[in-house]
Amino acid sequence: MTANQIMFILFSVVIIVFSILTVTSSRILRAAVYLLFVLVATSGLYFMLNYQFLAAVQLTLYAGGIVVLIIFSILLTSHINQKFEPVGWKKSLFSALAVASGAIVTIVTILDYSFAASRSAAAEVNMNLIGKKLLWVKDDGYALPFEVISILLIAAMVAAIVIAKKGGPSGSGSKTIKQ
Amino acid sequence: MNAGIPLYFFLILAATMFFVGIYGFLTRRNLITILMSVELILNSVNINFLAFNRYLFPHKLEGMFFGLFIIAVAAAEAAVAIAIIINIYRRFTTINVEDANEMKY
Numbered sequence: 001m002t003a004n005q006i007m008f009i010l011f012s013v014v015i016i017v018f019s020i021l022t023v024t025s026s027r028i029l030r031a032a033v034y035l036l037f038v039l040v041a042t043s044g045l046y047f048m049l050n051y052q053f054l055a056a057v058q059l060t061l062y063a064g065g066i067v068v069l070i071i072f073s074i075l076l077t078s079h080i081n082q083k084f085e086p087v088g089w090k091k092s093l094f095s096a097l098a099v100a101s102g103a104i105v106t107i108v109t110i111l112d113y114s115f116a117a118s119r120s121a122a123a124e125v126n127m128n129l130i131g132k133k134l135l136w137v138k139d140d141g142y143a144l145p146f147e148v149i150s151i152l153l154i155a156a157m158v159a160a161i162v163i164a165k166k167g168g169p170s171g172s173g174s175k176t177i178k179q
Numbered sequence: 180m181n182a183g184i185p186l187y188f189f190l191i192l193a194a195t196m197f198f199v200g201i202y203g204f205l206t207r208r209n210l211i212t213i214l215m216s217v218e219l220i221l222n223s224v225n226i227n228f229l230a231f232n233r234y235l236f237p238h239k240l241e242g243m244f245f246g247l248f249i250i251a252v253a254a255a256e257a258a259v260a261i262a263i264i265i266n267i268y269r270r271f272t273t274i275n276v277e278d279a280n281e282m283k284y
Binding site for chain 1: 188197201219247250251
């Protein structure tokens with residue numbers, strides 16, 4: 001067994017164990033921390049696949065940004081030691097059955113299909129190439145999706161501020177009801 | 180870098196992670212934990228894109244850019260979702276999906 005395989009097994013065990021803990025943990029803050037472990041292990045997988053740039057994006061944006069955002073919103077909306085009531089056995093049993101059958105069908109299909117591995121030489125993924133492709137407007141360029149995603153991000157940020165803003169017509173309405 | 184690991188391993192890992200996320204989506208009642216399940220699902224799809232790109236089309240970069248855009252969309256989605264969750268909390272003082280069942284307040 002090579003070092004590569006050992007690393008892969010390590011990452012997959014971390015991902016599977018902690019993703020199961022994320023969806024079953026009864027304390028919400030712990031679930032967020034388990035999600036952080038899953039995201040970091042996923043970025044390790046990206047490093048193994050030799051996509052260093054995307055692994056760095058994953059670490060900074062997902063592990064650094066989204067998890068912190070989730071933890072902030074947990075602290076704003078729940079008590080730290082709040083525990084969920086356990087899920088009813090009926091619901092969890094039927095969900096587990098549906099999920100297990102879906103997973104089995106998917107995995108059997110994957111194993112059944114023979115993927116033809118490519119023999120062409122791998123392109124070197126460096127920052128130079130990524131930057132050129134992101135702003136390239138002709139074939140093999142991603143200038144349009146890049147612009148669309150930047151507009152989407154601005155729209156999402158403005159929308160988040162407007163939605164979460166205190167006050168507004170409905171906010172003052174609820175205040176008058178209380179008085 | 181990935182010698183000795185077949186493509187199947189990555190795909191099976193991603194499928195397992197995806198269905199664990201679906202399980203969380205079905206059983207959880209708290210909006211934030213549902214959001215975390217969605218993040219798990221998005222991540223597993225990303226693993227698939229990158230593994231396909233590396234194993235089947237290593238001379239191209241489509242999968243990598245698709246993964247990059249998925250991460251950006253996930254960030255936007257998380258920001259808007261958390262704004263909505265905070266607004267729901269302010270109106271209903273709970274973020275349990277079964278207690279917040281009115282569209283108009």
